[in-house]
Amino acid sequence: MSLFNLFRRGTAPIARERLQILLAHERVARSQPDLLGILREEILAVISRHVAFEPDKVQIKMDRGKSVSTLEVDIEIPNGVTLTLAKAS
Amino acid sequence: MAQVLVVTSGKGGVGKTTSTAALGAALAHDGEKVVVIDFDVGLRNLDLVMGAERRVVFDLINVIHGVAKLHQALIRDKRLENLCLLPASQTRDKDALTEEGVAAVIAELRTKFDWIICDSPAGIERGATLAMRHADAAIIVTNPEVSSVRDSDRIIGLLDSKTAKAERGERVEKHLLITRYHSSRAARGEMLSIDDVLEILSTPLLGIIPESEEVLRASNIGSPVTLCNALSAPARAYFDAARRLKGDKVPMIVPSDNRGIFNKLFGRKAA
Ligand SMILES: Nc1ncnc2c1ncn2[C@@H]1O[C@H](COP(=O)(O)OP(=O)(O)O)[C@@H](O)[C@H]1O
Numbered sequence: 001m002s003l004f005n006l007f008r009r010g011t012a013p014i015a016r017e018r019l020q021i022l023l024a025h026e027r028v029a030r031s032q033p034d035l036l037g038i039l040r041e042e043i044l045a046v047i048s049r050h051v052a053f054e055p056d057k058v059q060i061k062m063d064r065g066k067s068v069s070t071l072e073v074d075i076e077i078p079n080g081v082t083l084t085l086a087k088a089s
Numbered sequence: 090m091a092q093v094l095v096v097t098s099g100k101g102g103v104g105k106t107t108s109t110a111a112l113g114a115a116l117a118h119d120g121e122k123v124v125v126i127d128f129d130v131g132l133r134n135l136d137l138v139m140g141a142e143r144r145v146v147f148d149l150i151n152v153i154h155g156v157a158k159l160h161q162a163l164i165r166d167k168r169l170e171n172l173c174l175l176p177a178s179q180t181r182d183k184d185a186l187t188e189e190g191v192a193a194v195i196a197e198l199r200t201k202f203d204w205i206i207c208d209s210p211a212g213i214e215r216g217a218t219l220a221m222r223h224a225d226a227a228i229i230v231t232n233p234e235v236s237s238v239r240d241s242d243r244i245i246g247l248l249d250s251k252t253a254k255a256e257r258g259e260r261v262e263k264h265l266l267i268t269r270y271h272s273s274r275a276a277r278g279e280m281l282s283i284d285d286v287l288e289i290l291s292t293p294l295l296g297i298i299p300e301s302e303e304v305l306r307a308s309n310i311g312s313p314v315t316l317c318n319a320l321s322a323p324a325r326a327y328f329d330a331a332r333r334l335k336g337d338k339v340p341m342i343v344p345s346d347n348r349g350i351f352n353k354l355f356g357r358k359a360a
């Protein structure tokens with residue numbers, strides 16, 4: 001929202017939009033057990049079967065959007081090559 | 090038949106205790122037999138807001154542990170004889186509240202009162218789930234502000250899953266009470282509007298309580314705002330909400346900011 005609109009309409013519309021997106025996700029999350037946690041564990045299990053990596057060299061990011069969300073798993077493997085798996089849900 | 094209400098919110102400081110006292114007193118003023126119960130173990134405050142803090146001898150935990158009989162722990166209001174308070178204990182042991190104990194106390198209260206109003210602690214832990222456990226209906230207290238609305242949504246989820254009614258496949262009736270509403274801020278788009286909150290939470294509206302210094306005055310002197318100054322804007326809004334609880338059709342009044350008009354008339358000198 002532009003600065004002009006912020007002055008004219010206030011910040012409440014932004015609050016409303018953020019809440020609508022957040023709650024849509026939280027309601028789904030409540031009805032199914034920790035989807036992100038399960039994905040993370042299973043993805044890591046699969047990879048660890050093929051390559052050895054250190055747990056603290058794993059970065060997991062979740063970005064929740066209105067219609068698509070992305071789960072980004074970034075694992076640094078010992079030979080210096082970084083393997084990136086991006087998955088849209 | 091007795092109605093068990095839980096006044097709940099998730100978030101702290103939104104007005105649960107204020108609303109429990111105000112609605113309890115409004116219902117009692119209209120002739121109903123009412124008991125208000127403080128479930129905030131360790132942080133009791135309903136006694137203070139009701140002006141009964143110096144008369145607490147026994148509390149909810151004492152009754153549950155068999156140290157006192159229910160009638161010994163109930164404190165009769167000095168202003169309304171059909172209004173009683175069951176105080177919380179100041180113990181730090183949260184496990185002192187047992188599931189069976191709460192069930193037994195509520196069952197006994199159902200035989201003695203028309204309305205049993207449970208003031209929930211903040212949070213979504215044991216204290217909050219026990220307060221809602223036996224509710225027939227819930228009053229979800231929400232401020233028009235992002236974190237309060239989000240927490241209310243979580244509480245709605247718990248009401249639909251963790252209550253005795255939900256486990257029996259029934260529904261806990263839900264009422265939304267919007268409190269600390271600033272009409273001028275909402276008009277300027279600085280605060281979520283009533284429509285925004287209703288749309289997001291899709292729960293029927295019980296009332297809109299304006300932000301008012303009368304609430305602070307009432308708590309200073311230890312009186313529910315509905316008894317302290319029955320004609321004030323928050324008291325009227327609570328009286329209307331109490332009548333809606335009884336099933337009366339009362340038109341919803343969106344509080345307007347009187348000071349706003351004052352400011353307009355007198356050139357907005359007041360800060
Ligand atoms: N409508 C209102 N206008 C002004 N202050 C309010 C209003 N409702 C509650 N308060 C104040 O907000 C604070 C928290 O209220 P309280 O009822 O104790 O909340 P909770 O029980 O949800 O933690 C108290 O200081 C109370 O006086």
Ligand SMILES: [Mg+2]
Pocket residue numbers: 105106107129134208209210
């Ligand atoms: Mg409280």
